[in-house]
Amino acid sequence: MTMHEPYYLSLQRRKWLTSLARRYPQRRSIALPAVWAVQYDWGFIPAPAIEEIAEVVGITPAAVREIVTFYSMFREAPVGRYLIGVCGTLSCALCGAEGLLDYLQEKLGIKPGETTPDGLFSLEVMMCLGACAWAPAMLVNQRIHVRLTRTRVDEILAWCRENA
Amino acid sequence: MLDLQYKPVLLDGVVDLADNPTPDAEWFDAYRRRGGYRTLEKVLHTMTPAEVVECVKASGLRGRGGAGFPTGVKWGFLPKDSKLPVYLVCNGDESEPGTCKDRPILEQRPHLLLEGIAISAYAIGSHTAFLYIRGEYFHAIEVMNRAIEEARARGVLGLHVLGTDFSLDIVVHSGAGAYICGEESAMLNSIEGRVGWPRLRPPFPAQKGLYGCPTIINNVETLAKVVPILERGPEWFHSLGTERSGGFRIYSVSGHVKRPGNYEAPMRITLRQLIYDLAGGIRDDRPLKAVIPGGSSVPILTADHLDTQMSFEGVEEAGSLLGSAATIVFDDTVCMVWAARNMAQFYRHESCGQCTPCRQGTAWLYKILDRIESGRGRLEDLDLLQNIPTKIEGRCVCALGDAACAAVKSGLHYFRREFEQHIERGRCPFEKPYTQFV
Ligand SMILES: Cc1cc2nc3c(=O)[nH]c(=O)nc-3n(C[C@H](O)[C@H](O)[C@H](O)COP(=O)(O)O)c2cc1C
Ligand code: SF4
Numbered sequence: 001m002t003m004h005e006p007y008y009l010s011l012q013r014r015k016w017l018t019s020l021a022r023r024y025p026q027r028r029s030i031a032l033p034a035v036w037a038v039q040y041d042w043g044f045i046p047a048p049a050i051e052e053i054a055e056v057v058g059i060t061p062a063a064v065r066e067i068v069t070f071y072s073m074f075r076e077a078p079v080g081r082y083l084i085g086v087c088g089t090l091s092c093a094l095c096g097a098e099g100l101l102d103y104l105q106e107k108l109g110i111k112p113g114e115t116t117p118d119g120l121f122s123l124e125v126m127m128c129l130g131a132c133a134w135a136p137a138m139l140v141n142q143r144i145h146v147r148l149t150r151t152r153v154d155e156i157l158a159w160c161r162e163n164a
Numbered sequence: 165m166l167d168l169q170y171k172p173v174l175l176d177g178v179v180d181l182a183d184n185p186t187p188d189a190e191w192f193d194a195y196r197r198r199g200g201y202r203t204l205e206k207v208l209h210t211m212t213p214a215e216v217v218e219c220v221k222a223s224g225l226r227g228r229g230g231a232g233f234p235t236g237v238k239w240g241f242l243p244k245d246s247k248l249p250v251y252l253v254c255n256g257d258e259s260e261p262g263t264c265k266d267r268p269i270l271e272q273r274p275h276l277l278l279e280g281i282a283i284s285a286y287a288i289g290s291h292t293a294f295l296y297i298r299g300e301y302f303h304a305i306e307v308m309n310r311a312i313e314e315a316r317a318r319g320v321l322g323l324h325v326l327g328t329d330f331s332l333d334i335v336v337h338s339g340a341g342a343y344i345c346g347e348e349s350a351m352l353n354s355i356e357g358r359v360g361w362p363r364l365r366p367p368f369p370a371q372k373g374l375y376g377c378p379t380i381i382n383n384v385e386t387l388a389k390v391v392p393i394l395e396r397g398p399e400w401f402h403s404l405g406t407e408r409s410g411g412f413r414i415y416s417v418s419g420h421v422k423r424p425g426n427y428e429a430p431m432r433i434t435l436r437q438l439i440y441d442l443a444g445g446i447r448d449d450r451p452l453k454a455v456i457p458g459g460s461s462v463p464i465l466t467a468d469h470l471d472t473q474m475s476f477e478g479v480e481e482a483g484s485l486l487g488s489a490a491t492i493v494f495d496d497t498v499c500m501v502w503a504a505r506n507m508a509q510f511y512r513h514e515s516c517g518q519c520t521p522c523r524q525g526t527a528w529l530y531k532i533l534d535r536i537e538s539g540r541g542r543l544e545d546l547d548l549l550q551n552i553p554t555k556i557e558g559r560c561v562c563a564l565g566d567a568a569c570a571a572v573k574s575g576l577h578y579f580r581r582e583f584e585q586h587i588e589r590g591r592c593p594f595e596k597p598y599t600q601f602v
Binding site: 030032035073088091095098100102127131132134136147 | 181185
């Protein structure tokens with residue numbers, strides 16, 4: 001078996017995973033953290049990273065692939081600089097989420113699942129984001145935005161463009 | 165009569181997300197200053213684990229994650245003679261639509277939760293606890309990790325907790341977008357580094373759970389409550405609620421109310437008080453049409469049920485379940501077919517696909533509801549909607565399948581005429597102003 005040089009998982013990431021593994025009774029528990037680490041550094045899970053993750057965690061590539069495809073936050077293809085996830089579930093839907101999604105599609109000129117040609121924005125509909133009492137809500141990369149209005153969405157998009 | 169002047173315990177000092185989407189957490193020193201970790205200290209120095217379990221039993225505390233199982237009784241199910249390590253898992257997956265009550269605890273009161281986990285771990289003899297947080301809660305994950313670092317540095321976690329022989333590590337495990345991982349046995353698989361497929365029971369986790377070892381799984385709010393219970397005594401806690409529903413709980417009120425939010429209240433509160441007194445009543449003073457009282461997985465209630473007591477037994481008597489106590493409020497403009505379709509879409513997306521009745525059934529429910537809502541429904545569809553749940557319920561590994569049927573069944577029960585109107589007119593008869601974004 002060929003051992004993979006640190007590539008998708010840097011040496012630093014591997015060290016961190018090794019120390020994390022000591023806190024779990026079984027090494028395979030670092031499978032999700034390892035996939036997360038690749039996604040943080042690369043923005044998605046490149047297909048060739050699967051074998052390297054498998055080797056570091058000590059499970060089969062098929063088991064890693066299963067994880068990547070099962071959990072909806074893991075992505076197999078790159079997305080834009082800002083991934084906008086609009087909550088589409090009941091509490092948000094009762095408070096304008098359908099209109100919010102239309103508004104974003106109109107402003108960005110893309111549909112859910114697409115990325116703007118400049119690579120800046122991707123749009124997705126997400127399942128309940130746990131912000132039900134502050135609807136409508138959307139996640140922009142790691143940050144939740146709540147009680148959205150047209151004005152607020154305009155501000156957020158402008159901020160993203162300025163800070164890209 | 166209920167005293168609405170009740171002062172919050174868990175949400176004390178918590179900022180509403182609408183006022184500040186990135187509020188500061190209460191860090192170690194601030195928590196310590198207001199008496200934090202004193203209860204853990206008292207427990208470790210003066211109580212045996214069995215006494216802690218007895219105290220939690222006497223408090224009448226029942227699980228806040230959904231099923232409402234008595235917490236102390238669950239802890240008592242652990243085998244007494246096992247040589248295997250015992251694990252504690254804190255469930256912070258919070259993905260049940262309508263539910264947003266664990267978020268403020270995770271984001272703003274991290275040390276209260278750590279203290280609750282520590283006391284509970286001591287009670288059940290566990291030295292490793294896992295805190296599973298849904299992947300979308302990036303901020304909560306960061307806060308909890310930092311709080312754990314602080315607690316270790318101050319000797320509250322680690323080899324000698326507060327200078328005693330008790331040792332405890334708490335590990336944050338991040339999910340990655342799968343509602344089903346909130347189901348306790350799926351969560352165990354996810355922590356083990358597998359896909360989140362629920363496990364067949366028996367064996368129950370208390371016998372054979374994480375890594376095949378005895379495991380207790382409790383919700384974030386449940387474990388946070390262990391602190392005030394041990395601090396002020398089980399009688400105090402129990403007496404706030406009812407005989408069968410001890411204490412208080414956090415109700416997440418969302419939908420068409422004037423002041424949506426998390427309200428911590430004694431479990432004697434009625435639905436009317438919750439909606440009209442705490443949440444300010446219905447938006448624009450419109451009539452109330454329906455309420456889902458316990459997260460999207462429980463049957464819908466109507467305006468006729470406003471005097472329902474929001475205790476486990478009260479909501480059950482009304483024909484629903486208290487579940488996660490997430491109260492979703494619908495005014496009279498809501499189309500019930502549209503609402504049922506939204507729920508069906510959620511469950512179709514979140515079914516793990518392991519059981520055929522759930523995988524296929526949730527897909528069919530969505531497909532049929534979508535066709536009725538978009539005006540392509542047939543009258544036979546109503547029979548199908550009635551029939552499909554009988555093919556799902558009780559035939560699956562976990563409760564998701566049953567949960568997916570709740571809104572459809574109760575929606576049809578109370579609002580059948582609306583479903584028929586969609587089919588007769590070949591279109592949705594509602595204007596749905598609430599879908600507008602301004
Ligand atoms: C499909 C499904 C999803 C669930 N999601 C959650 C959840 O997000 N958070 C939670 O605490 N419990 C959830 N539960 C309930 C857990 O299985 C479990 O009963 C609970 O965490 C036990 O803790 P408690 O006794 O403190 O309530 C879910 C159950 C099912 C069937
Ligand atoms: S009932 Fe549904 S979600 Fe639960 S195990 Fe079966 S297929 Fe998976």
